[in-house]
Amino acid sequence: xxxxxxxxxxxxxxATSPGPTLASRRRTRRLxxxxxxxxxxxxxxxxxxxVLLSSVDPHADLRVKVPDGLTFDNFDAILTSDITFTPxxxxxxxxxxxxxxxxxxxxxxxxxxxxxxSRLNRPFLLTILFATSLPITAIMVxxxxxxxxxxxxxxxxxxxxxxxxxxxxxxxxxxxxxMDGVPKELEEAAWTDxxxxxxxxxxxxxxxxxxxxxxxxxxxxxxMWGNFFVPFMLLLTPDQMPASVSINExxxxxxxxxxxxxxxxxxxxxxxVILLYLLIARRLGGGFALGGAVKG
Amino acid sequence: MTAAAAxxxxxxxxxxxxxxxxxxxxxxxxxxxxxxLARVLPLSPAVVLLLLFLAGPIAYCAYIAFTDLQxxxxxxxxxxxxxxxxxxxxxxxxxxxxxxTLVFTVVSSLLGxxxxxxxxxxxxxxxxxPVRTLTGGIxxxxxxxxxxxxxxxxxxxxxxxxxxxxxxxxxxxxxxxxLFTLPILAVSFANVWRGTAFSMLVYSAAxxxxxxxxxxxxxxxxxxxxxxxxxxxxxxxxxxxxxxxxLNTLQTLSVFGLIWVMTRxxxxxxSQTLPLFMYEQAFQNSMIGYGTAVALLLLLVGxxxxxxxxxxxxxxx
Numbered sequence: 001x002x003x004x005x006x007x008x009x010x011x012x013x014x015a016t017s018p019g020p021t022l023a024s025r026r027r028t029r030r031l032x033x034x035x036x037x038x039x040x041x042x043x044x045x046x047x048x049x050x051v052l053l054s055s056v057d058p059h060a061d062l063r064v065k066v067p068d069g070l071t072f073d074n075f076d077a078i079l080t081s082d083i084t085f086t087p088x089x090x091x092x093x094x095x096x097x098x099x100x101x102x103x104x105x106x107x108x109x110x111x112x113x114x115x116x117x118s119r120l121n122r123p124f125l126l127t128i129l130f131a132t133s134l135p136i137t138a139i140m141v142x143x144x145x146x147x148x149x150x151x152x153x154x155x156x157x158x159x160x161x162x163x164x165x166x167x168x169x170x171x172x173x174x175x176x177x178x179m180d181g182v183p184k185e186l187e188e189a190a191w192t193d194x195x196x197x198x199x200x201x202x203x204x205x206x207x208x209x210x211x212x213x214x215x216x217x218x219x220x221x222x223x224m225w226g227n228f229f230v231p232f233m234l235l236l237t238p239d240q241m242p243a244s245v246s247i248n249e250x251x252x253x254x255x256x257x258x259x260x261x262x263x264x265x266x267x268x269x270x271x272x273v274i275l276l277y278l279l280i281a282r283r284l285g286g287g288f289a290l291g292g293a294v295k296g
Numbered sequence: 297m298t299a300a301a302a303x304x305x306x307x308x309x310x311x312x313x314x315x316x317x318x319x320x321x322x323x324x325x326x327x328x329x330x331x332x333l334a335r336v337l338p339l340s341p342a343v344v345l346l347l348l349f350l351a352g353p354i355a356y357c358a359y360i361a362f363t364d365l366q367x368x369x370x371x372x373x374x375x376x377x378x379x380x381x382x383x384x385x386x387x388x389x390x391x392x393x394x395x396x397t398l399v400f401t402v403v404s405s406l407l408g409x410x411x412x413x414x415x416x417x418x419x420x421x422x423x424x425x426p427v428r429t430l431t432g433g434i435x436x437x438x439x440x441x442x443x444x445x446x447x448x449x450x451x452x453x454x455x456x457x458x459x460x461x462x463x464x465x466x467x468x469x470x471x472x473x474x475l476f477t478l479p480i481l482a483v484s485f486a487n488v489w490r491g492t493a494f495s496m497l498v499y500s501a502a503x504x505x506x507x508x509x510x511x512x513x514x515x516x517x518x519x520x521x522x523x524x525x526x527x528x529x530x531x532x533x534x535x536x537x538x539x540x541x542x543l544n545t546l547q548t549l550s551v552f553g554l555i556w557v558m559t560r561x562x563x564x565x566x567s568q569t570l571p572l573f574m575y576e577q578a579f580q581n582s583m584i585g586y587g588t589a590v591a592l593l594l595l596l597v598g599x600x601x602x603x604x605x606x607x608x609x610x611x612x613x
Contacts, residue, residue, distance in 0.1 A: 022515070029521075033422035040416060041431040044438055044489060046459050047449035054452075062452045063462040101345075109342035112335045126606060131350065133543065133605055135598040137550035137571045138591045141578045142357035143349075145365065145588070165349030168342055197334060226442030228553035244444050248557070259452070266445045277440045 051263045060260035074264035083246075084268060091242035094156060094231065095224040098163035102220045103213065105164065106171035111201045113172070114179040115187075125176070131169040140233045147234060154236040162230060167220045174219070178212025179205060218280045222273045243269045354595070361589040367582035380589035390590065392565055393573035397549070400484055400569050405548040408488035410541060413495020417503055418525065420496075432496070439493030447557030450486035451475070454558070479559045479567035486554055491547065495540050502536035503529070535608070542605035549598055570594050 046064055054060035055074055057067035078084050113121055143162060144153070152158030182205050190200045206213060228244045235241055247269065250262040361380060365373035384390045416435065420428045438446065453459045454474040461471035474482045506529065514524050530537070552571040555561060561568035561576065568576070570590060578587025 030422055030424055033419040034424055034427045036419050037416065037423050037427050037431040040412070041427075041434050044431075044434045047446075047453045047489065048434065048437060050452055050459060051445075051449055062455045062458045064459045065462075105342040105345060108338040111338050113339075116335050118335070129609070130599075130602050130606055131346070133546045133598070133602040135546060135550035135594060137552050138574070138594040138598060139350075139353045139357050141574060141584060141587045141591050142360060143353045144578075145360060145584050146353055146356050161345065161349050165345045168346055168350075172342060197338065201338075222440070226444070228442075228444045228556075232553075244442055244553075247444055247448070262448060266448060270441050270445050273442065274437065274440055277436075281436075 051266050054260050054263035055267050057260055060258075060263060062259060074258075074260040075268075077258070078261050078265045078268070083249075084243075084265065086239060087241060087243040087246040088269070090156075090240060091225060091244065094159050094163065094242050095221055097156070097160045098167070098224055099217055099221040101160065101164045102167045102171050103175075103217050105168060106175040106216060107201065107206060107213070109168075109172050110175035110179050111197065111205070113176045115184065115197075125173070128169045128172055132173060136166045137229055140229055144233050153234060154240065156240065159231055159234050162234065163224050163227070166230070167223065171216050171220055174216050175212065178209045178215070181212070182208045215280050218276045222276055225273050357588055357592055357595065360585055361592040363585045364583075365585040365588070367579065367584055373585065376585070380586050381593075383586065384589060384593070389565055389568075390573065393568050393570050393590075396480055396567065397569040399480055400487070400551075401545055401548045403481070404484040404487035404491070405544040406541065408484065409491045409495045409544050409548075410537075412488060412492050413540070414499045414537075416492070416496045417499035418529070420500060421503055435496060436493045438489050439491065441490075443490070443553040444557055446486070446490045447554045450482070450489060450554075451558045454482045454486075475559055476563055479563065483555045483558055483567050486558060487548060487551060490554065491544065494547075495544060498536055498540045499533065502533040506532050538608045539605070542601055542608065546598060546601050546605070549594065549601075 050062075050064045053064060053067055056070050056072065057065075058071045058073060059068045060074070112118075113125065147153040147158050152161070186208065187200050187204050190204055195203070226244060231242050232245050235245070238246075243265075247262075247265060250265065251257055360373070362375055362377060363373040364376045364379070416431070420432070423431075441449070451458075455461075456471075456473040456476075458474075460474065464471040472478075510532075511524055511528060514528055519527070550571060551569070552575070555567055555569060555572055559567045561572040565573075571594070574587045574590040574594065576587075577590060578584050581587075
């Protein structure tokens with residue numbers, strides 16, 4: 001995947017005409033680089049190979065091996081509403097709801113930050129940036145205690161609100177940077193026609209920064225989809241659990257661990273985020289990325 | 297995206313004169329107030345959510361860290377001052393968790409992700425396109441996978457019956473039960489596997505911005521690969537190195553799911569980093585107050601890193 005996410009090399013041997021020794025040295029160096037990269041790739045691919053091979057292996061265990069035959073029994077066994085569909089639906093409700101809320105709030109908040117000059121912008125943005133990098137894990141115990149007091153524990157809306165709040169700083173920051181890229185002249189016409197801020201945001205600015213909105217949306221969704229700790233802490237009822245938590249049931253509750261089924265479930269659960277990442281990879285790849293986006 | 301110029305360059309509709317279509321507003325106090333309100337209003341949903349669900353818990357955290365709040369059956373908690381913190385610094389298990397967190401951060405973030413990410417990015421500058429694409433794809437897939445799935449994959453890899461030992465057997469090297477003998481190293485490697493892509497992407501972007509004339513000139517002058525790396529490349533990307541180290545460290549400080557899935561912090565507490573320690577104190581031992589005190593310490597360390605990070609970016613915001 002993600003050929004697109006890997007940046008292009010800087011200009012190679014084409015520009016000047018270096019001597020033949022330099023050219024051959026370059027070739028050797030390219031070969032060495034290829035070998036080095038392939039070695040790392042080989043080490044990295046082993047766990048991935050395990051999940052792919054085990055999912056179609058009738059006798060899967062813990063090591064990478066050629067399957068004893070090709071079977072889709074593992075997928076058949078897990079594709080039930082109990083094991084797969086309910087948790088995935090729960091994930092979709094929690095992450096979809098929180099992503100929607102995040103994107104709407106972030107777009108609204110980014111607009112004045114990007115369009116109006118104010119003394120408060122800089123302190124506000126610095127606070128946002130500061131909050132971006134706080135270790136959210138650390139506040140989960142107090143959040144639990146707080147949610148117990150205000151009766152939000154074990155509710156979907158509680159998780160959605162917390163997901164949103166923890167994702168908002170980064171989403172606002174990204175959104176504001178994308179919005180800065182839309183020239184304000186385009187809006188001025190609408191302003192003279194009497195459009196208000198909201199109309200101008202919804203009809204002009206957001207459509208023009210579609211790819212930016214897509215990045216914020218996909219990025220928020222992917223992070224929440226993979227988040228384990230937040231639903232693990234804030235939800236209690238088993239049939240409310242999203243896939244990130246329910247996957248742990250393959251250990252423990254069901255007796256002997258069925259590794260083939262665990263692998264099959266892992267694939268079903270991971271596929272949506274991998275597809276979504278591919279969707280935005282090109283965009284992230286260009287002037288990558290989180291670091292780049294944070295750098296502005 | 298030019299954050300550098302942004303806050304000053306964007307003077308929006310405020311500079312636009314009153315629209316001719318509407319009756320010109322007199323700059324009365326009333327109009328000014330309305331306009332200010334219209335500007336603040338879009339911010340309010342985000343601000344309310346942030347205050348209620350982010351700032352609120354942080355403030356609450358700072359409060360219950362000084363109480364003896366427990367999980368169950370307690371009419372009301374009482375203020376105990378610094379008792380939780382005093383207890384922590386006398387608690388062997390807490391000190392053990394601090395030490396393991398340090399090991400975990402240094403091995404997986406500083407040495408692992410950061411160095412390997414830089415090496416991969418540097419090699420990618422020279423490698424052929426198919427190899428670059430393949431390696432990038434694999435490393436990024438490891439990064440995109442949900443945390444818990446990554447945990448299971450690496451659990452299978454490091455288990456006694458797992459892939460790593462199979463390979464060691466095949467090479468006639470001594471195998472061992474990695475998750476039992478060296479759990480903190482196993483989870484550190486797992487974090488390297490999962491997190492290296494981020495550093496790789498940050499450094500790839502940074503290296504691409506170095507003008508090729510500079511490295512080529514040094515090459516013609518006969519500077520070898522390592523010398524060019526040390527004297528030219530690294531100084532030119534030092535800002536990215538700083539940013540990347542900060543973000544990696546902050547991410548690593550809050551890893552919970554990966555370790556939870558692989559070892560549950562065990563065996564014993566041999567891979568119990570601070571987040572897992574905090575969780576155990578609060579929920580297995582029912583001492584929310586104590587767990588929160590640990591959380592507050594973690595939050596303070598995180599805030600320090602975060603401030604350093606802001607300083608690094610200061611010229612650009």
